[in-house]
Amino acid sequence: xxxxxxxxxxxxxxYVFEHINPIKAKARAAGVDxxxxxxxxxxxxxxxxxxQKLQETVMDPRTHRYSASKGIPxxxxxxxxxYQRRFGVKLNPDTQVVATLGSKxxxxxxxxxxxxxxxxxxxxxxxxxxxxxxxxxxxxxxRSMPAEPNDNFLAVLDRAxxxxxxxxxxxxxxxxxxxxxxxxxxxxxxxxxxxxxxxxIFILSDLAYAEIYFDDNPPCSVLEVEGAIDIAVEFTSLSKxxxxxxxxxxxxxxxxxxxxxxxxxxxxxxxxxxxxxxVAATAALNxxxxxxKEMRQTYHTRRDVLVKSFSRAGWDIxxxxxxxxxxxxxxxxxxxxxxxxFAKLLIEKAEVGVAPGVGFGEYGDNHVRIALVxxxxxxxxxxxxxxxxxxxxxxxxxx
Numbered sequence: 001x002x003x004x005x006x007x008x009x010x011x012x013x014x015y016v017f018e019h020i021n022p023i024k025a026k027a028r029a030a031g032v033d034x035x036x037x038x039x040x041x042x043x044x045x046x047x048x049x050x051x052q053k054l055q056e057t058v059m060d061p062r063t064h065r066y067s068a069s070k071g072i073p074x075x076x077x078x079x080x081x082x083y084q085r086r087f088g089v090k091l092n093p094d095t096q097v098v099a100t101l102g103s104k105x106x107x108x109x110x111x112x113x114x115x116x117x118x119x120x121x122x123x124x125x126x127x128x129x130x131x132x133x134x135x136x137x138x139x140x141x142x143r144s145m146p147a148e149p150n151d152n153f154l155a156v157l158d159r160a161x162x163x164x165x166x167x168x169x170x171x172x173x174x175x176x177x178x179x180x181x182x183x184x185x186x187x188x189x190x191x192x193x194x195x196x197x198x199x200x201i202f203i204l205s206d207l208a209y210a211e212i213y214f215d216d217n218p219p220c221s222v223l224e225v226e227g228a229i230d231i232a233v234e235f236t237s238l239s240k241x242x243x244x245x246x247x248x249x250x251x252x253x254x255x256x257x258x259x260x261x262x263x264x265x266x267x268x269x270x271x272x273x274x275x276x277x278x279v280a281a282t283a284a285l286n287x288x289x290x291x292x293k294e295m296r297q298t299y300h301t302r303r304d305v306l307v308k309s310f311s312r313a314g315w316d317i318x319x320x321x322x323x324x325x326x327x328x329x330x331x332x333x334x335x336x337x338x339x340x341x342f343a344k345l346l347i348e349k350a351e352v353g354v355a356p357g358v359g360f361g362e363y364g365d366n367h368v369r370i371a372l373v374x375x376x377x378x379x380x381x382x383x384x385x386x387x388x389x390x391x392x393x394x395x396x397x398x399x
Contacts, residue, residue, distance in 0.1 A: 011136050016359035019340060023347050035382040036353040038343075040178070040324060040371045044243040044298060047291040053283040057276035067272040070263045071099025071251075075278045078285035079236075079251045086210075087221040089229075095256045096229070098263050099281075101273060103208050103235040103250035106262070108134040109269065110204060110233065110252065113261040115140040120168040122160055122201075126357060126364030128178045131206065143168065144363065149175055149184035154191055161199055171196055174206040176219050179360045179369040180327045181320035183213070186220045193225045193232070202258065203232040208250075211241045211292050213322040214300045223254055233258045240324060241292060242284045249273060249281040299324050302372040302379060309383035314390045317370075326370045327357075331390065339365050350389035352382045 017038075024034050057063055070076070076093035083089045091097055100106030111134035115121070121135045125144035132142045143160055146153045161168060173192070175184035196203050205222045213219055222228050233254035239245040252262055272278065306326060307319045317328050329335075334342050339356035346352045346368075355371070357364030374382070 008137050012133060016340060016356055020343055020347070020353070020356065023344055024353055027347060027351070032351055034347060034351055034353050035374060035378050035385070037370045037372075037374060037379075037382060038353040038355040039373070040240075040355075041373055042240060042243045042245055042324070043373045043375075044295055046244050046247070047242060047284070049287060049291075050242060050244070050280050050284045054276050054280035057279040063275040063279070065275070067275040067278060069266045069270055069272045071097070071272060072275065072278045072282070075099050075282045075285075078282045079253065082285050083221070083223070083253060086218075087224050089221060089223045091253055092256075096259055097251060097253045098259055098266070099272060099278065100235070100250040100252055100262075100266070101270065102239060102248040103206060103237040103252075104130045105248070106235045106250050106252045107131065107204070107206070108137070109265045110235075110258070110262050111135045111138040111140065113265040114169065114202070114258065118166065120164045120166060122157065122164075122168050122171040124172065124174060124177070125362065126179060126360035126367075127172070127174055128206065129360065131172045131174060132361070140169075144361070145171075147177060147180050147363070148182050149173075149188050153188075154195070157192070157195060161195075161201070167199070168201055170202040170204055172204050172206070173222060174208075176209040176213065176322035178206075178209065178323060179325055179355070179357065179364065179367075181323045181325055183219055183321050185217075186224060189220065189222050189225050189228070193222065193228045197227060197231055201231070202255075203228070205232060205234040207234050208237045209240060209323040210236060212296055212299055212324055214296075214303060214319075215321060219322055229254050231255060233262075238281055238284060241295075243295060244281070244284070247273075247277050247281065249277060299372050302374075302376060305376045305379050306370065306372065306383075309380050310386065313383040313387035315386060324372045326372075327367055328370060329367055330357075335366060339368050343368055346386070346389070350382075350385040352385055 076097040079097050080091040080093040083091050107130045115138040117139035119140045121140050122145050123132045123142050124147040210219050235252050237250040307317045310317045317326050320326050330342050339358045343354050343356040355369040357367035
């Protein structure tokens with residue numbers, strides 16, 4: 001039996017970060033202070049009023065029982081209210097909102113709900129891995145799309161639809177984007193919605209970084225487009241907005257048919273998040289936005305320090321307009337290594353961890369992703385380490 005290979009597991013490639021994590025662990029075990037800018041794991045504390053609501057609620061033993069798979073009513077109402085005030089989008093909390101165990105779980109379960117074996121799904125490349133592998137694990141086939149939201153995307157979309165057999169069932173969007181930090185505007189969304197409605201293609205939009213932006217133009221929602229709700233569902237998360245990554249609270253909102261399908265799948269798989277967590281999440285959504293603004297400013301400051309200090313070190317970084325990531329081309333002298341070997345080299349020679357771009361798709365292999373998960377002092381130290389590495393670092397990884 002030990003030689004049996006499971007069908008769904010065979011469809012998954014080796015996880016790129018499994019090559020990086022042991023190297024970081026080995027270095028730390030040897031006493032090396034690795035400045036880890038690789039994983040997008042927020043270091044900022046969850047706001048106190050949210051934690052206090054959790055503490056208050058957890059003391060009631062009635063909240064320790066099974067919860068509601070689609071989310072408690074108050075939480076779904078709070079998410080609907082958020083969409084109304086933030087995007088001007090009116091949602092029915094009973095039929096157009098479902099709470100998920102993070103947006104990642106929401107995507108994976110939506111893929112199970114709507115994908116038949118062989119179905120084609122259009123996915124940006126590079127992108128967050130669950131956007132592709134949720135559908136691959138569900139038996140679907142993925143066709144890569146450009147990551148940047150521009151006219152070329154629309155041209156490739158048309159070509160993909162005309163030449164895919166069978167016709168694609170869904171298009172994945174993710175703006176502000178992880179890992180590329182691209183941002184889409186409402187006019188571009190209008191063109192995409194118009195095309196997808198014409199060709200009966202669902203849109204699944206990942207809006208996890210809606211509240212982390214660095215100019216005067218807040219990211220928009222695809223559901224702001226008139227008629228988009230006929231074909232679209234959008235996924236959001238409290239992980240980055242309120243620095244609640246371990247709480248695992250997210251949402252899917254939009255088209256009733258898709259939300260119903262997701263809710264039915266979830267009803268067989270889980271009982272929802274722990275009720276006190278849902279109550280605290282409700283308090284987050286219904287509370288003041290001051291904590292969001294403070295965290296946004298922190299990321300903004302870190303972004304500016306990153307761009308300035310790394311530029312001085314000899315590695316120019318395009319300033320992201322949104323998200324907590326910078327998407328950076330590998331320096332020319334190391335481009336031949338590819339992102340995985342270059343990331344290994346940075347750990348060994350500069351004591352800095354980054355995410356290899358190939359982990360987000362083959363078209364990301366000439367980039368690495370840096371997360372704004374360390375304070376300004378640590379970012380400056382990373383830049384000093386990299387300056388020394390760029391001045392003397394040559395050759396390939398020893399691993």
